[in-house]
Amino acid sequence: MTNDNTPLLEIRGVRATAGGKEILKGLDLKVGPGEVHAIMGPNGAGKSTLARALTGHQDAEVTGGEVLFRGKPLLDLEPEERAREGLFLAFQYPVESPGVNNSTLLREGLNAIREHRGEDELDAIDFLQIAKAKADLLEMDHAMLGRAVNHGFSGGEKKRNEVLQMLVLEPVVAVLDETDSGLDIDALKVVAKGVNALRGAGRSFVVITHYQRLLDYIVPDFVHVLADGRIVKSGPKELALELEEKGYGWIEEELSEASAS
Amino acid sequence: MSSPADTEPRKLDLIDKAALNPELDDLTRKDYEWGFVTDIEQESLPPGLDEGTVRFISAKKNEPEWLLEWRLKAFRHWQTMTEPTWALVDYPPIDYQAISYYAAPKSDADKPQSLDEVDPELLETYEKLGIPLAERAALAGVAVDAVFDSVSVATTFKDKLGELGIIFCSFSEAVQEHPELVRKYLGSVVPQKDNYFSALNCAVFSDGSFVYIPKGVRCPMELSTYFRINAANTGQFERTLIVADEGSHVSYLEGCTAPMRDENQLHAAVVELVALDDAQIKYSTVQNWYPGDKNGVGGIYNFVTKRGACRGARSKISWTQVETGSAITWKYPSCILQGDDSVGEFYSVALTNNHQQADTGTKMIHIGKNTTSTIISKGISAGKAQNTYRGEVTMLAGAENARNYSQCDSLLMGDECGAHTFPYIEVKNPTAHLEHEASTSKIGEDQIFYLNQRGLGTEDAVNLIVNGFCKDVFRELPMEFAVEAQKLLSVSLEGAVG
Ligand SMILES: Nc1ncnc2c1ncn2[C@@H]1O[C@H](COP(=O)(O)OP(=O)(O)OP(=O)(O)O)[C@@H](O)[C@H]1O
Ligand SMILES: [Mg+2]
Numbered sequence: 001m002t003n004d005n006t007p008l009l010e011i012r013g014v015r016a017t018a019g020g021k022e023i024l025k026g027l028d029l030k031v032g033p034g035e036v037h038a039i040m041g042p043n044g045a046g047k048s049t050l051a052r053a054l055t056g057h058q059d060a061e062v063t064g065g066e067v068l069f070r071g072k073p074l075l076d077l078e079p080e081e082r083a084r085e086g087l088f089l090a091f092q093y094p095v096e097s098p099g100v101n102n103s104t105l106l107r108e109g110l111n112a113i114r115e116h117r118g119e120d121e122l123d124a125i126d127f128l129q130i131a132k133a134k135a136d137l138l139e140m141d142h143a144m145l146g147r148a149v150n151h152g153f154s155g156g157e158k159k160r161n162e163v164l165q166m167l168v169l170e171p172v173v174a175v176l177d178e179t180d181s182g183l184d185i186d187a188l189k190v191v192a193k194g195v196n197a198l199r200g201a202g203r204s205f206v207v208i209t210h211y212q213r214l215l216d217y218i219v220p221d222f223v224h225v226l227a228d229g230r231i232v233k234s235g236p237k238e239l240a241l242e243l244e245e246k247g248y249g250w251i252e253e254e255l256s257e258a259s260a261s
Numbered sequence: 262m263s264s265p266a267d268t269e270p271r272k273l274d275l276i277d278k279a280a281l282n283p284e285l286d287d288l289t290r291k292d293y294e295w296g297f298v299t300d301i302e303q304e305s306l307p308p309g310l311d312e313g314t315v316r317f318i319s320a321k322k323n324e325p326e327w328l329l330e331w332r333l334k335a336f337r338h339w340q341t342m343t344e345p346t347w348a349l350v351d352y353p354p355i356d357y358q359a360i361s362y363y364a365a366p367k368s369d370a371d372k373p374q375s376l377d378e379v380d381p382e383l384l385e386t387y388e389k390l391g392i393p394l395a396e397r398a399a400l401a402g403v404a405v406d407a408v409f410d411s412v413s414v415a416t417t418f419k420d421k422l423g424e425l426g427i428i429f430c431s432f433s434e435a436v437q438e439h440p441e442l443v444r445k446y447l448g449s450v451v452p453q454k455d456n457y458f459s460a461l462n463c464a465v466f467s468d469g470s471f472v473y474i475p476k477g478v479r480c481p482m483e484l485s486t487y488f489r490i491n492a493a494n495t496g497q498f499e500r501t502l503i504v505a506d507e508g509s510h511v512s513y514l515e516g517c518t519a520p521m522r523d524e525n526q527l528h529a530a531v532v533e534l535v536a537l538d539d540a541q542i543k544y545s546t547v548q549n550w551y552p553g554d555k556n557g558v559g560g561i562y563n564f565v566t567k568r569g570a571c572r573g574a575r576s577k578i579s580w581t582q583v584e585t586g587s588a589i590t591w592k593y594p595s596c597i598l599q600g601d602d603s604v605g606e607f608y609s610v611a612l613t614n615n616h617q618q619a620d621t622g623t624k625m626i627h628i629g630k631n632t633t634s635t636i637i638s639k640g641i642s643a644g645k646a647q648n649t650y651r652g653e654v655t656m657l658a659g660a661e662n663a664r665n666y667s668q669c670d671s672l673l674m675g676d677e678c679g680a681h682t683f684p685y686i687e688v689k690n691p692t693a694h695l696e697h698e699a700s701t702s703k704i705g706e707d708q709i710f711y712l713n714q715r716g717l718g719t720e721d722a723v724n725l726i727v728n729g730f731c732k733d734v735f736r737e738l739p740m741e742f743a744v745e746a747q748k749l750l751s752v753s754l755e756g757a758v759g
Contacts, residue, residue, distance in 0.1 A: 055714055056713075057710055058706065058710070078713070078718075079710060079713035079714055080713040080714075080716055080717055080718050080719070083713065083714050083715060083716040084716050088714075089714055091711065091714075094711070095705075095707050095708050095710075095711040096708075097708055097711065097712070097725075097726060097729070098702070098729070098730075099726065099728075099729025099730045099732065100712075100725050100726055100729040101729065104725065105712065105715060105717070105725065106715070108715075108716070108717055108721060108725065109712075109715035109716035109717055110716070112716035112717055112718070112721075113716045116716075148729070149711075165715060169715065169716070
């Protein structure tokens with residue numbers, strides 16, 4: 001059913017409501033293997049709602065359309081099943097879990113994913129080796145592994161921890177929701193290094209961001225503008241520069257001209 | 262520390278196995294329902310409580326005169342008392358005349374003959390808890406001797422303890438064999454008139470455990486009710502007395518994680534601990550009595566009085582409890598810190614689900630100099646349950662430099678449950694130092710979703726959160742108990758979320 005060209009993620013006409021209001025109004029996006037797609041767009045446009053709809057968060061209720069993940073319908077799956085299939089979300093606002101050990105969570109998550117793939121469970125020692133190696137890549141103190149999930153982490157530490165989780169879980173499609181916001185420039189480079197380390201033929205990224213700066217380090221194949229619940233413009237990486245320079249107003253003008261004519 | 266007991270598969274409270282199959286027991290009980298005759302020859306008493314009942318029990322146990330008098334004194338006082346109402350629990354009035362206060366142990370012929378005769382739901386729970394097959398039979402009250410050779414195991418341990426001069430036997434046996442010790446310490450920590458339920462226990466207690474650790478002896482194994490199989494039918498009004506003589510150490514385990522069914526709705530146990538100079542007692546409980554069904558029907562009322570006296574200098578008493586069972590729990594394991602430099606500890610996890618109610622906590626009474634106490638309480642509520650922490654720290658005038666640290670955390674699951682905290686503090690010495698921390702948190706949907714997104718199913722996510730919440734207490738449990746306690750929490754919370 002799948003071949004090398006099957007998109008890893010295909011979003012077809014997805015509509016979704018949040019808090020009773022329609023936010024996504026028929027959104028299409030196709031992400032091929034190995035591709036990096038950047039999504040930009042004004043505040044409140046629905047970028048995080050898209051991430052929630054994809055991962056199955058109850059606050060984003062999908063009312064229409066479909067999503068194929070490696071050619072298979074995604075939306076009927078429970079959130080944890082989507083994760084085990086290889087869909088990962090780096091949260092815009094990572095959630096704190098006092099009492100839950102960071103590395104315990106990661107090990108349980110990784111083992112659930114491995115079990116789903118028919119692979120052997122990793123024991124605590126093997127796991128820790130992997131986790132420490134990934135932490136080193138991100139220049140993270142190993143002590144972070146032993147702390148409670150995001151509890152008392154600084155904003156930047158939380159973002160870095162999201163990337164650590166991504167590196168350990170090795171997803172097929174990773175959605176990064178504003179992972180760059182709150183990071184200082186050195187941290188940004190480190191995080192980009194982590195993402196780039198994972199880039200490869202079998203893996204794709206959807207990178208939500210407000211800043212062109214990130215895209216200097218994680219160079220996208222495509223840039224999309226999400227406005228008013230749809231992808232309203234797509235282009236090569238240069239589009240991001242243009243957006244940074246000119247904002248979103250001109251796109252809206254372009255759109256209204258197009259609809260007027 | 263590794264002890265021979267660690268290699269044993271599991272601690273079972275075999276004394277209660279007879280009570281595990283209520284349906285069957287109901288049938289056997291019917292025979293005794295009619296006619297009230299206080300006949301010493303009979304095996305059970307019909308419902309009812311008067312002086313005759315107390316005399317009957319005492320006579321049945323062949324007790325010395327002083328103990329009968331002791332019981333009667335308690336009974337007379339109990340009659341003048343009224344049931345306490347200050348706890349945050351709600352239940353219909355108990356008819357003390359409707360309870361039967363003495364029933365003989367069941368014979369093997371009365372028990373289920375195989376697992377096929379046991380309630381499948383109960384067996385399913387054993388399965389989830391990972392209890393080995395052979396032990397499921399024992400727990401479910403199947404006539405076990407053929408399955409499980411517990412008598413010889415117990416005898417072996419008893420011999421070994423005997424060599425060290427440790428006494429570990431049923432309370433009744435202690436009354437016969439070691440009356441001087443029993444007489445010296447019985448009621449010395451929990452006075453007969455202490456409270457309504459303890460007074461009732463003093464009057465009609467059935468049986469329980471007695472432990473004496475001689476001077477300087479470190480008990481080489483965890484003492485568990487598992488090894489004391491000779492006392493059947495002590496569930497309802499259990500009486501435990503543990504005395505640790507100078508410089509001795511003992512760790513005692515009570516209960517087990519397997520669900521305990523009992524046809525007796527009211528339980529009023531008394532536990533007394535005495536630690537002399539430099540002695541240490543660690544008392545761990547896992548309580549999983551029948552909590553009633555999802556609608557709050559049935560379930561045990563557990564009104565327990567547990568208290569330890571750190572009588573000697575530098576003595577230490579540590580209570581650790583994991584309470585997941587019973588419809589109502591009313592329980593405050595406490596320490597009287599009398600000896601200078603003595604230490605009291607209370608570590609508690611109390612979980613209530615569905616319609617369960619728990620009002621539990623501790624009292625730390627600082628009398629001696631440089632006494633310290635630690636209170637760590639973790640309350641978890643789910644469903645429509647109510648969970649109350651009630652604690653009292655008292656520092657009397659002579660308690661120079663006494664210190665207390667208290668931490669009371671509540672975790673809520675869902676919107677219909679409640680958590681309440683009542684810390685009382687009374688300080689009569691200006692050098693006292695107290696620290697109190699409290700928190701209430703809710704397992705949020707976002708928290709669970711976050712863990713789901715990392716690949717964990719909702720139940721695993723909840724378990725991870727709950728176990729994390731309880732880890733400061735689990736750390737205090739003997740290793741094997743800790744693992745079981747974790748499993749127990751997850752089984753108790755099944756279906757609470759999602
Ligand atoms: N649970 C909710 N209840 C009500 N409104 C919601 C809810 N979730 C999202 N919204 C609304 O939906 C809209 C889209 O929100 P979303 O978080 O997707 O925006 P975004 O594009 O990610 O914005 P930002 O760039 O600021 O992160 C916003 O107007 C937001 O207020
Ligand atoms: Mg957003």
